[in-house]
Amino acid sequence: MPPPPAARDKVLDAFQRLLIEHGERETTLDAVARAAGVSKGGLIYHFGSREALIDGLLGRLETQAAADVVLMKGAPEGPAAYYIRTSASADTPLDLTLVAATRLLQRSHPRTREVLAAVHDRWYEVLRAAVGDPAVARLIMLIGDGMYYGATLSGSDAAESSTSSVPDVDEVLRLVDELVRSREASREVSHGTS
């Protein structure tokens, strides 16, 4: 398999960047082509339509997410800490693709939502296998998702939150660890009950 054409990736990069910085409305084929440094005709050669561009973005998301699941499973600090820590940042290639895809969310267009939900579910499966308790696994997902949401609210420049409602990652990890240990302790007391 030959190396993938660089132009395709440049176009997808520009597509993502425009979605994040200027929203769906201003992300026209013209603007994407200009930002990618190609002509509109050149863009259309790689992605035959606007829909094809979205498909390309979702395909990239699935690839990057699959690679992330591998990293997550093998993370030295464990999948839970890995998930929370990576959810706090918003500047890795996967983060950019994820935020860009979120900008395309809408009810009448199920594909984007389906891919996002599928990726989400795969992360959950890894978490569930790592921590025994499904309820705790779900809670860890919620915390990670909350950090991800907060990262999209602040403008990735950081250091501009009005109050100190932005949490520190290590602080969060400490609390989660505390909860997990508290749960294990309470299970030892009444092992197998109810």
Added chain:
Amino acid sequence: MPPPPAARDKVLDAFQRLLIEHGERETTLDAVARAAGVSKGGLIYHFGSREALIDGLLGRLETQAAADVVLMKGAPEGPAAYYIRTSASADTPLDLTLVAATRLLQRSHPRTREVLAAVHDRWYEVLRAAVGDPAVARLIMLIGDGMYYGATLSGSDAAESSTSSVPDVDEVLRLVDELVRSREASREVSHGTS
């Protein structure tokens, strides 16, 4: 003060609905006017431009959020449980406005992000005042935000999650309660240390 004109609210309702169901791109002035049952000229009379429509939406969000803060402070189950519980649903008037505003998020347009961040910060202040520990308050916010994010991923129709990664609200509340009590216990042991 006379009762506010019904047409304005009908237009804002349609604006929100279209943003949520069809995204920013398809939410044109034409489509909003049609969905609201008025003509384009009639819409423009109330909102002189597209920007004015967005301002109207953000103004409504601030009003509804302020009312929600009052309810949150006086909630019988406490602000923390109230916040988590309301974050799980996505069909109250406030939820609709919030999700619609989220569809307008983009870096180059700071106003939407500022309003969303300000609302977020006010909720945090109530939480912080209710639970003593700021770290726990931040964690509760994260969990609520995570539930909100999950609610936007599933298509509000519910009952269609591929795996069982969607958490139950009461289960989450139980875990949070467990963490709060575990924290209080550990503080009694070493009160005021480090």
Added chain:
DNA sequence: GTCTATATTCCGATAGAC
């Protein structure tokens, strides 16, 4: 493969009747 030029549809906003 990448470009320019063009066809067609549609959007936001204005003008002005009622």
Added chain:
DNA sequence: GTCTATCGGAATATAGAC
């Protein structure tokens, strides 16, 4: 206050040269 009609510009997509 609410409507119809319309202008200027922009968006998607196609045709075809290089």
